[in-house]
Amino acid sequence: MNAPVLMKKLSELGDVFTIEEAQRHLHIDPKLLEYYLRTLTKMGFLRRITKGIYALSLEPGRASSPHEFVLGQLLVPSGAVAYWSALNYYGMTEQIPRTVFIQTPVKKDYRKLLIVDGKRFKVIVVSPEKFFGISTIRLGRRKVRITDPEKTIVDCLDKPKYCGGIIEVLKALKNARLDYEKLLEYAERMKSKAVLKRLGFLSGRLGLGIEKEIRLSEGDRKSFALLDPSMPPEGRFNYRWGLRINVPDDYWEEVE
Structure with a gap:
């Protein structure tokens, strides 16, 4: 040949x-x-x-750098673009993450941070039960998996540290056009009371109405989760949602 x-x-x-x-x-x-x-x-x-x-490249020495999502898919074939990267792709955040976040249900000896071709990749391994809500997009000739908008929100509620904090979830909920029924279904599917509590609190703060459909037991309300686990464990307790509101009072000003 x-x-x-x-x-x-x-x-x-x-x-x-x-x-x-x-x-x-x-x-x-x-x-x-x-x-x-x-x-x-x-x-x-x-x-x-x-x-x-x-x-x-069809011209010597002109091989370009592939799109970071394409490269992420090749590095983690079992994964999907997720968290902050997916928020940015869907236009649900003004922030441009310097790291590409890839979610995968396959345990492997991934380094905490991969740096390939000048690009940074963070691989987050989740249980197979949490790997759902996956869409496919096309970039050039390649197909790339990415969490759909509602799953992206739910993932960010589950692990706010991978999206810039709970404030980015609040902004996305306020500005994005989402299927609230699917969003609640996904939140319940995560089998995490903390996810439901954060969704209910933020929905009530924004007046979205999702909070009316969330059911918590008395035991759930007495077991306090942090609103933003990426921030210090301090602040007032919210007994309606069983949350510790560990963000400053002026945290919401740029959104509301």
Whole structure:
């Protein structure tokens, strides 16, 4: 197989691919594929991004940097873009996170922070029961999984530290167009009283009406969760929702 034919075949995978994808697509001996990849890299048509992942260019030395979501999907094939990254994608936050947050139900020895091709990736492993509400978007020739808007909100209620704090959830709830019925269904599906408590409190604060559908027992109300677990455990207690409101009083001014 000569270089032009090989390049055309590889380009069918898009501008970035894994060795495994190339192997399945080309149907050639792994050793021969390794030789081709090494040769094309020396010629400048390929750029090795990290182990097993290559960027392709039809012009020598012009291989571009892939979209961070695409790269995240290749790094964590079982995962989906989530938390702050998904909030930003849907326009539910003005903040632009410097890290791409990837959620996955598959336990693996991921480092706390991956830095690949100059991009930062945070991998959050959740139980399989919490991995749902996944949509697919297309970026160039690649498909990328991402949590849908309602699941993104619920995930951020579950782990506010991965979205910039509970204030970002409040902003999203106020400004985004969400399916409240689906949002409540997702919150209940998380099997977390803390998620329901935070949703109920924020909904009541904004007058969304979701709080009217949330049922908590007396025991739930006597067991206090932090409104924002990323902040110090202090502040007044809210007995209606079983929450400790551990944010300053002026915290809400920029939103309300």
